[in-house]
Amino acid sequence: MTKEYTLIDKRSSAASHEIMGADESARKGHCDFADKNVLLIIAGGISAYKSLELIRLLKKFGIKTPAILTAGGQQFITPLSVSALSGEAVYTDLFSLKDESEMGHIQLSRQADLIVVVPASANIIARAANGMADDLACAVLLAANKDILICPAMNPQMWENKATQHNIETLQSRDIDILMPDSGEMACGEIGAGRLPDPEHICAEILSRLSGQAKPLTGYTALVTAGPTYEKIDPVRFIGNRSSGKQGYAIAQALYKQGAEVHLISGPTALTPPKGVHIYNVESADEMLDASLKALPADIAICTAAVSDWRVENAADQKLKKCDDGLAPILEFAQTPDILKTLAEHKTLRPTLLIGFAAETNNVDKNGRDKFKRKGCDALLVNEISAKNAVFGADHNRVDYLTQSPENKEINTDAWPYMSKAELANMLVSKIIQQLEKTKTIPHTQCSTPKLKATK
Numbered sequence: 001m002t003k004e005y006t007l008i009d010k011r012s013s014a015a016s017h018e019i020m021g022a023d024e025s026a027r028k029g030h031c032d033f034a035d036k037n038v039l040l041i042i043a044g045g046i047s048a049y050k051s052l053e054l055i056r057l058l059k060k061f062g063i064k065t066p067a068i069l070t071a072g073g074q075q076f077i078t079p080l081s082v083s084a085l086s087g088e089a090v091y092t093d094l095f096s097l098k099d100e101s102e103m104g105h106i107q108l109s110r111q112a113d114l115i116v117v118v119p120a121s122a123n124i125i126a127r128a129a130n131g132m133a134d135d136l137a138c139a140v141l142l143a144a145n146k147d148i149l150i151c152p153a154m155n156p157q158m159w160e161n162k163a164t165q166h167n168i169e170t171l172q173s174r175d176i177d178i179l180m181p182d183s184g185e186m187a188c189g190e191i192g193a194g195r196l197p198d199p200e201h202i203c204a205e206i207l208s209r210l211s212g213q214a215k216p217l218t219g220y221t222a223l224v225t226a227g228p229t230y231e232k233i234d235p236v237r238f239i240g241n242r243s244s245g246k247q248g249y250a251i252a253q254a255l256y257k258q259g260a261e262v263h264l265i266s267g268p269t270a271l272t273p274p275k276g277v278h279i280y281n282v283e284s285a286d287e288m289l290d291a292s293l294k295a296l297p298a299d300i301a302i303c304t305a306a307v308s309d310w311r312v313e314n315a316a317d318q319k320l321k322k323c324d325d326g327l328a329p330i331l332e333f334a335q336t337p338d339i340l341k342t343l344a345e346h347k348t349l350r351p352t353l354l355i356g357f358a359a360e361t362n363n364v365d366k367n368g369r370d371k372f373k374r375k376g377c378d379a380l381l382v383n384e385i386s387a388k389n390a391v392f393g394a395d396h397n398r399v400d401y402l403t404q405s406p407e408n409k410e411i412n413t414d415a416w417p418y419m420s421k422a423e424l425a426n427m428l429v430s431k432i433i434q435q436l437e438k439t440k441t442i443p444h445t446q447c448s449t450p451k452l453k454a455t456k
């Protein structure tokens with residue numbers, strides 16, 4: 001069905017849509033947003049003024065925008081300017097007799113279709129992540145029974161700070177949506193990520209949520225392998241590696257958020273599986289291959305797992321004992337199956353889009369390119385494991401994104417900046433969406449039941 005407003009993918013982020021022709025459509029009265037209510041929480045930050053423009057845009061669609069101004073927000077804009085633009089009440093105090101009698105703080109979220117925190121300062125993000133209810137804004141967020149969209153805006157160092165990133169992850173794990181900030185020059189003169197996206201962009205995100213518009217990956221099936229594998233030596237010992245699974249889990253979550261049906265095949269990790277994703281817990285490379293094959297057909301497959309290259313051929317059924325003669329047991333190794341390559345070479349069920357990862361410690365460029373040719377996948381993300389880019393267990397990553405030109409088969413390298421694994425996941429999913437659109441790939445809807453039973 002054709003939407004009455006047009007969204008175009010303008011930037012790299014999957015969530016990045018810019019509203020086009022909104023004025024036109026609103027004027028024609030085509031959009032049925034008239035009875036919608038978006039509760040805006042405006043926190044402190046130089047970009048608070050952009051929320052005024054957002055109110056103006058939303059109003060064109062007939063959307064009501066009652067607002068809460070935090071104490072910080074009031075340092076940048078006034079309740080009067082917000083109320084004059086929206087024509088709605090503006091709330092500031094948790095313990096205001098007038099505000100509470102007019103509209104209790106619980107009621108504020110009940111009457112809303114969506115709650116949007118714009119701009120969200122590091123402070124309100126931290127307080128919300130910790131379940132604080134020490135002002136009206138946080139009390140409403142805690143009491144909310146509606147979807148919440150948080151639009152962070154702050155200095156790049158504050159945004160990159162582990163504390164903020166941890167808080168963002170906490171909120172995401174509670175299914176609170178984050179609209180990632182833009183990169184560029186900040187009001188403070190520093191350059192980096194932390195800028196509030198344009199009001200048009202935020203407006204488009206709100207409209208897409210209100211209209212229940214199909215997400216770009218709705219109908220597509222994705223298979224993600226993640227984490228390490230454990231190869232048994234005896235019943236109590238194994239050979240493993242340092243993979244935490246964080247990157248794969250972040251990708252599974254990003255795919256799900258864009259509407260994909262996600263099957264996450266995970267080696268042993270300490271992570272909580274993202275909500276909405278089917279999880280299959282495995283231990284060894286053989287089990288991971290078996291689960292991956294059973295999860296086919298899949299439109300998208302992303303192999304992030306650090307699969308052991310060898311298994312122990314002569315694994316013992318009983319615990320190996322130390323010998324009096326001081327001799328150590330001799331382990332014999334055999335190669336494990338290459339899951340990525342097996343998927344790439346699958347005669348009938350090769351995933352339409354197959355993406356691998358490569359972790360290299362040396363000759364990163366050459367090894368990455370060679371691996372890309374060898375594996376037969378459609379894209380490879382190569383990361384250098386070094387003191388600077390620890391990768392395994394870390395929350396951040398830096399990769400080169402390798403693709404092959406369909407025309408001359410040349411390998412293109414796109415050096416992605418250092419970013420959090422969640423941001424990297426979003427960027428990759430954005431590339432996937434672009435690629436599926438470009439190749440006009442239709443989802444495998446007929447194959448929705450893989451022969452695999454989820455662990456949970």
Ligand code: C5P
Nearest residue numbers: 303304305307337338339340356357358
């Ligand atoms: O050969 P290498 O382990 O460096 O290749 C890395 C890529 O191949 C990753 O995408 C990884 O998930 C995948 N792989 C695999 N099965 C293996 C080894 C690696 O799927 N046995």
